[in-house]
Amino acid sequence: MATTPHEHGYNPALLHHFDTPGQQKEAATLGMWAFLVTEIMLFGGIFLAYMVYRWAYPAIWAAAAPHLNTPLATVNTVVLLVSSLTVALSVHAAEMGNKRQLVTLLLVTILLGATFLGIKFTEYGEKFAHCAGYANPVAWMTGGERLAEAECLVPGANFLFPTEVASAAEGSAAPALVARPGMKTPHQLFFFLYFCATGLHAIHMIVGITVMSVIAWMASRNKFSPTYFTPVEIGGLYWHLIDIIWVFLFPLFYLV
Amino acid sequence: MPNAHNSGHESEGNYGHISVQTYWIVFGSLMVLMVLTVAAWYAQKHFIHLPEIVAVGIALAIAIAKTTLIIYFFMHVKVSSKLTQIFAVSAFVWLMILFVITMGDYMARGWPPQKGPLTQAPAVIAVGEIQSSALAGD
Numbered sequence: 468m469a470t471t472p473h474e475h476g477y478n479p480a481l482l483h484h485f486d487t488p489g490q491q492k493e494a495a496t497l498g499m500w501a502f503l504v505t506e507i508m509l510f511g512g513i514f515l516a517y518m519v520y521r522w523a524y525p526a527i528w529a530a531a532a533p534h535l536n537t538p539l540a541t542v543n544t545v546v547l548l549v550s551s552l553t554v555a556l557s558v559h560a561a562e563m564g565n566k567r568q569l570v571t572l573l574l575v576t577i578l579l580g581a582t583f584l585g586i587k588f589t590e591y592g593e594k595f596a597h598c599a600g601y602a603n604p605v606a607w608m609t610g611g612e613r614l615a616e617a618e619c620l621v622p623g624a625n626f627l628f629p630t631e632v633a634s635a636a637e638g639s640a641a642p643a644l645v646a647r648p649g650m651k652t653p654h655q656l657f658f659f660l661y662f663c664a665t666g667l668h669a670i671h672m673i674v675g676i677t678v679m680s681v682i683a684w685m686a687s688r689n690k691f692s693p694t695y696f697t698p699v700e701i702g703g704l705y706w707h708l709i710d711i712i713w714v715f716l717f718p719l720f721y722l723v
Numbered sequence: 724m725p726n727a728h729n730s731g732h733e734s735e736g737n738y739g740h741i742s743v744q745t746y747w748i749v750f751g752s753l754m755v756l757m758v759l760t761v762a763a764w765y766a767q768k769h770f771i772h773l774p775e776i777v778a779v780g781i782a783l784a785i786a787i788a789k790t791t792l793i794i795y796f797f798m799h800v801k802v803s804s805k806l807t808q809i810f811a812v813s814a815f816v817w818l819m820i821l822f823v824i825t826m827g828d829y830m831a832r833g834w835p836p837q838k839g840p841l842t843q844a845p846a847v848i849a850v851g852e853i854q855s856s857a858l859a860g861d
Contacts, residue, residue, distance in 0.1 A: 500811055507815075512821075544757055554797070555746045555750075555796075558799075711794070714786050718785070722760065
C-alpha cells in the first residue's frame with residue numbers, strides 16, 4: 468500500500484456514510500444479493516416457460532434435444548465449475564493480501580470464461596452453418612463440405628427439422644421451407660427456448676468477463692488489501708451465479 | 724451437511740472464514756455430481772428406461788445439490804449475516820411461488836388436453852368445445 472499522510476484511523480476505502488469497513492462490506496454484499504435475486508427471477512421466467520412447454524409437449528423435447536451437442540456442453544460444464552473454484556480461491560487470495568496469486572487466479576478465470584464462450588460460439592456456429600447448408604462452421608467459411616441432409620435448427624422462417632422434411636415432401640412436391648408457427652414445425656419451440664436461455668446466459672458471461680477484467684486491473688493497481696476487497700467478493704458472487712444458471716441449463720437442455 | 728453455527732458475537736461483516744481445503748473438497752464434490760448427472764443420463768438413455776419424470780427428478784436433484792454447495796460455500800452464505808442468508812433463500816421461495824401457482828393454474832384448467840394444440844389440431848378444437856359448452860351451460 469502507498470503510504471498516506473493519515474496512516475492512523477484513516478481508511479481511504481471507507482466511504483463517509485458508513486461507520487465501519489465491516490458495515491460497508493455488509494451493505495455491499497446484501498445489495499449484490501438483492502440484485503442476484505432479481506437475476507434468478509429473470510432466468511426463472513425462462514425456466515417457467517421451459518417447464519410449461521416440456522410438460523405439455525414431452526414428445527417435442529424427446530425428438531429435439533438429441534440434436535444438441537452434449538459432449539461440448541459437458542466440457543463447458545467442467546470449464547465453468549473450474550472457473551468457480553478459481554474465483555473462490557481468488558477471493559481467498561484477496562483476503563490473504565496475496566496480490567500475485569489474486570491477479571493470476573482472476574486471469575485464469577477470465578481465460579476459462581473465454582473458453583466457455585468459444586465453445587458456445589462453436590455450438591451456435593454449427594447450427595447456423597447447417598442453416599447455410601454446410602456441415603460445420605469451417606466448411607461454411609471456406610466453402611467446403613456441404614450438409615448431406617437439409618436441416619436448420621435456428622428458429623425463424625427457414626427452420627427445418629429433419630423428420631419434418633419427410634412428412635412435408637409427402638404432401639407436396641416443394642419442401643415446406645416456410646415455417647408455419649404451430650403447425651409444420653412444432654420442434655421450433657425447443658430451439659427457441661434453447662437459444663433464448665443459452666443466449667441470455669452467454670450475455671451474462673460476457674458481462675462477467677468484463678467485471679473480472681476490471682477487478683483484475685484494479686488488483687494489479689494495488690486497489691485491494693486484506694481489509695478492503697469487496698469488489699473481488701461481490702464480483703465473485705456474480706460469477707458463481709452464472710455458474711449456477713448453467714448447472715440447471717446443462718441437464719435441462721442437453722441431458723433430456 | 725455440517726452446519727457450523729456462528730455465535731454471532733463476531734464483528735459486523737465478519738462471520739468466519741472458509742478454508743482453501745474446503746474449497747477444494749466442494750470443487751471435488753461438484754465434479755463428482757457432474758459425472759453422476761451425465762452417467763445417469765447415459766444409463767437412462769442406453770440401458771434402463773426410467774419414466775421421464777424420474778429421469779428429470781434425478782437430474783434436478785443433482786443440480787439442486789450442486790447449487791446448494793456453490794451458494795453455501797463458494798458464495799460464502801455459510802459465513803454471511805442472517806439478513807444475507809434470508810435474501811439468498813428468498814430467491815428460491817419466490818421461484819417456488821412462480822412455479823407452483825403457474826403450474827397449479829394450468830393443471831386445474833386442464834391445459835393442455837392429452838395431446839397439445841401444437842402437435843394435434845383437434846386438441847385445440849376440443850378445448851374450444853369445452854369452453855363454448857361451459858359458456859352455453861351458463
